Amino acid sequence: MKKLCKLVLVCVLIVSTLTGCSSSNSNKKTLRVYNWGEYVDKSVISAFEKKYDCKVVYETFDSNESMYTKLLGGNKYDVLVPSDYMIERLIKEDLIQEIDWNKISNQASLDNFVFEQASNISDAYWVPYFYGNVGILYDKTIVDEKDLEAGWEILRNETYKGQIYMYNSERDSFMVALKALGYSMNSDNDAEIEEAYQWLVAQKETMNPIYVDDECIDSMRRGEKAMAVMYSGDAAAVMVDNENMAYYLPEEGTNIWFDGFVITKDCAEVDLAHEFINFMISDENAYKNTAEVGYLTANVNAAKKAKNDDFEGISAYSVRTDNENDQIFNYQTPELKEKYSSLWVKVKAQ
Amino acid sequence: MHHFKKLISPYLFVLFLFTLLPMLLIVIYAITISKNEVLTFTITFENFQRFFRDSIFISVLLQSFKLGLITTAICLFIGYPVAYAISLLKEKTQTYLILLITIPTWINLLIRTYSWVSILSSKGILNNFLAKFGIGPLNLLYTDFAVIIGMIYSCLPFMILPIHSSLTKMDQSLHEASMDLGANPMITFLKITFPLSLPGVLTGITMVFLPAISTFVIPKILGGAQYTLIGSFIETQFITIGNWNFGSAVSLILAAFILILMSLMNAADRYTNSGDRDEDETRRLKRYAKK
Amino acid sequence: MRKSKHIPSWLMVVLCLLFLYLPIVVMMIFSFNSTKSTSVFTGFSFRWYQTLFEDNDMMRAVYVSVSIAVIATFVSTVLGTLTAIGLSKTKKVMKEFILQINNLSILNPEIVTAISLMLLFSALNIQKGYMTMLLAHISFCTPFVITNVLPKVRQLDANLADAAMDLGATPFQALWKVIIPQIKPGIFAGALLAFTMSFDDFIISYFVTGNGVQNISIIVYNMSKRTNPSINALSTIVVLVILVVLILSRLLPMLNKKKEKRVQ
Numbered sequence: 042m043k044k045l046c047k048l049v050l051v052c053v054l055i056v057s058t059l060t061g062c063s064s065s066n067s068n069k070k071t072l073r074v075y076n077w078g079e080y081v082d083k084s085v086i087s088a089f090e091k092k093y094d095c096k097v098v099y100e101t102f103d104s105n106e107s108m109y110t111k112l113l114g115g116n117k118y119d120v121l122v123p124s125d126y127m128i129e130r131l132i133k134e135d136l137i138q139e140i141d142w143n144k145i146s147n148q149a150s151l152d153n154f155v156f157e158q159a160s161n162i163s164d165a166y167w168v169p170y171f172y173g174n175v176g177i178l179y180d181k182t183i184v185d186e187k188d189l190e191a192g193w194e195i196l197r198n199e200t201y202k203g204q205i206y207m208y209n210s211e212r213d214s215f216m217v218a219l220k221a222l223g224y225s226m227n228s229d230n231d232a233e234i235e236e237a238y239q240w241l242v243a244q245k246e247t248m249n250p251i252y253v254d255d256e257c258i259d260s261m262r263r264g265e266k267a268m269a270v271m272y273s274g275d276a277a278a279v280m281v282d283n284e285n286m287a288y289y290l291p292e293e294g295t296n297i298w299f300d301g302f303v304i305t306k307d308c309a310e311v312d313l314a315h316e317f318i319n320f321m322i323s324d325e326n327a328y329k330n331t332a333e334v335g336y337l338t339a340n341v342n343a344a345k346k347a348k349n350d351d352f353e354g355i356s357a358y359s360v361r362t363d364n365e366n367d368q369i370f371n372y373q374t375p376e377l378k379e380k381y382s383s384l385w386v387k388v389k390a391q
Numbered sequence: 392m393h394h395f396k397k398l399i400s401p402y403l404f405v406l407f408l409f410t411l412l413p414m415l416l417i418v419i420y421a422i423t424i425s426k427n428e429v430l431t432f433t434i435t436f437e438n439f440q441r442f443f444r445d446s447i448f449i450s451v452l453l454q455s456f457k458l459g460l461i462t463t464a465i466c467l468f469i470g471y472p473v474a475y476a477i478s479l480l481k482e483k484t485q486t487y488l489i490l491l492i493t494i495p496t497w498i499n500l501l502i503r504t505y506s507w508v509s510i511l512s513s514k515g516i517l518n519n520f521l522a523k524f525g526i527g528p529l530n531l532l533y534t535d536f537a538v539i540i541g542m543i544y545s546c547l548p549f550m551i552l553p554i555h556s557s558l559t560k561m562d563q564s565l566h567e568a569s570m571d572l573g574a575n576p577m578i579t580f581l582k583i584t585f586p587l588s589l590p591g592v593l594t595g596i597t598m599v600f601l602p603a604i605s606t607f608v609i610p611k612i613l614g615g616a617q618y619t620l621i622g623s624f625i626e627t628q629f630i631t632i633g634n635w636n637f638g639s640a641v642s643l644i645l646a647a648f649i650l651i652l653m654s655l656m657n658a659a660d661r662y663t664n665s666g667d668r669d670e671d672e673t674r675r676l677k678r679y680a681k682k
Numbered sequence: 683m684r685k686s687k688h689i690p691s692w693l694m695v696v697l698c699l700l701f702l703y704l705p706i707v708v709m710m711i712f713s714f715n716s717t718k719s720t721s722v723f724t725g726f727s728f729r730w731y732q733t734l735f736e737d738n739d740m741m742r743a744v745y746v747s748v749s750i751a752v753i754a755t756f757v758s759t760v761l762g763t764l765t766a767i768g769l770s771k772t773k774k775v776m777k778e779f780i781l782q783i784n785n786l787s788i789l790n791p792e793i794v795t796a797i798s799l800m801l802l803f804s805a806l807n808i809q810k811g812y813m814t815m816l817l818a819h820i821s822f823c824t825p826f827v828i829t830n831v832l833p834k835v836r837q838l839d840a841n842l843a844d845a846a847m848d849l850g851a852t853p854f855q856a857l858w859k860v861i862i863p864q865i866k867p868g869i870f871a872g873a874l875l876a877f878t879m880s881f882d883d884f885i886i887s888y889f890v891t892g893n894g895v896q897n898i899s900i901i902v903y904n905m906s907k908r909t910n911p912s913i914n915a916l917s918t919i920v921v922l923v924i925l926v927v928l929i930l931s932r933l934l935p936m937l938n939k940k941k942e943k944r945v946q
Contacts (some may be wrong), residue, residue: 055403104631105631106631107630107631110629110631110633113633151537203530251533251617252617253615253616254611256612263514264514266513325635345454375633378632379632379634382627382632383445386448386451386619386627387447388620389617390447390450390454390617391617
């Protein structure tokens, strides 16, 4: 009796393993997409799979760096969605191929503003997806509007001690410090970087900020802290759910960022990749994605619709175009990146 | 019986491929540096020097050890009495209780930790409950308190189970003998029970201390990223910064510290286990004598 | 040892259990919440269970977690048991060497193991995915099986297996009918530990996976932007499955006993 049971168990295991493995061996074409987490409406992916009779292997990452590491570590992908400075790096290191714009029929709907602002990135290589900036999401019922006039320095205003979230990202946090001190966020000047480091250390000691990744989003939805440094799209999503929240952009300037589709050099399905990108930026799908996620889409028609319907009155949804101090992140050499990273570890470990 | 010697060959292969070879790779990365993402083969100890040169890095390591020690100490302080209490009950009850204590470990740790977030956060369950009695919102999340609660929560079963196991393996007649000879319960405990349960205590300490120093997920969720511990430091080196050489060196440093600590533990274990070993030896001698 | 009612003992045990089960009960209650909130209960609803079953990614992740845990447990238990038996007959030098490396596997911080395996797979240019995750799980589960089975093997009376073979049994029969039944508790404990380590694993799986293969832990980790109560629904189901399995494992022996009584 026991032997029979064991035999059955083994058979079941073998069968289930084989079915598990074989489902990926069907004759359908496969497209491997690597995108940010929670950055798409999943029904759009399913619709694409149905329309083009293919399978999309959809993986997610939580930072440009981890995407880059996985890429270098041997994982193979066809389409990636990196940010501006990472696209620069991928171009430099010859890891992505040029886009055949003839295959992107929906390109007319793309906002020119994006290409103008990101002029340092060759538009032969990327198709914009979402863009936004970084600002302070604050609780109107707790924060005094007058305090906001201090710009980024409000994050060191001791009235709000223990009540602020800082983003656990060295580039974003150093950006805040550098801008507060009036320097460029792409600074490679040792003295400026040191000053920014001291700014952040002083902030840690006097304000006791909490360094988080995306956990602050839900927390701010519940209204648990007074302020958070947050990306515009996430802020927009929170503001939809919590009326007490507002979004502030300091006059000193902030970071504007752009995320876009690129095709890897060793892409196995170049045509399908172009179809996918074109599908994602179409009016209908761009709208679905932006409504689901909250980030501003590069498709002007979809953005207009979302602005009027889903994000009416939500200032965080749009990106200001009139501030000269707003900058885009540039590519950092490995040495510079290490410097920032080590200093960031030191700030947190104080 | 020599037939059975061959049984170890498949595992030897597994060990070589999945334990030795990967560790060798880490050692290679640790003693080299990369220029432009390509591994050079110049042997250097620069990575190790860099770690010890900067006092911040050492303080990260020490903070991890501190957290590990506190967690282990509190788990021992709570776990031993609970294990002892369980061992006093009826045998069937003991089995059920041990099962009940094991079940939480089968439920995803991240989910259980997120549950603590919704309990401890300032608009969370605990504060909502306390608000009914007019007690102001307690700032519990993102504090040392929250991190330690989270750590103890995930490690406590692994302290209770080995201690209970060694308490129940004890020869009960020793207790009775001690009582018959006039010792009161306290002395019986101190001189008989506790020393004999030490193997379990040492196992428990090992199973709690190790994950506690190298963890990074729980402190990040319950304490915020300011809890820079050695585990998250290594992860950052590999994933965010991409310096696999430095990351490998730090991994080796951590592994070395742990191995040193563990060999100290093993020495203590062998000292307390000398009693059992004599028993094994005696049995073996008897067997040879019969032959 | 007195086995009577001990009030202070019970109190301590109950408090401990309350502590251990508080987050689990919270999670189970809020899996039935009608809104997304995990701190305010607004109403009873099954919507998160519905979302769970409709979410293909999550169902696939459940399949991955369960199948890898089952297969890894099976393989590592077999491998570990055979190795433990073989080790008891191996020469001291080789035996110590293997046990030391075993120790290294267990004591190594998970992050170091995870990264070393990632380096291995990228150095050998092996495509990461289901197989790499499975191999990684087998390699870290087997040492636990060995450490659980080895003490039992040591306690064995070596003469019994020899006697069986003298009486004409093949080595395999001696193994199957004599040695294994005696070390069953060790094998069972080892298998249980292996399953626990594999099912809940996060760090190692995170670093060695690829090709879209995710287990439950990775999916939960990736869902940090907004709380998704369908994860609570998933865990509640896991708890219920465990309870059902436990109750069945208690009932079956009782049913068998009743059958035996009737036969008599």
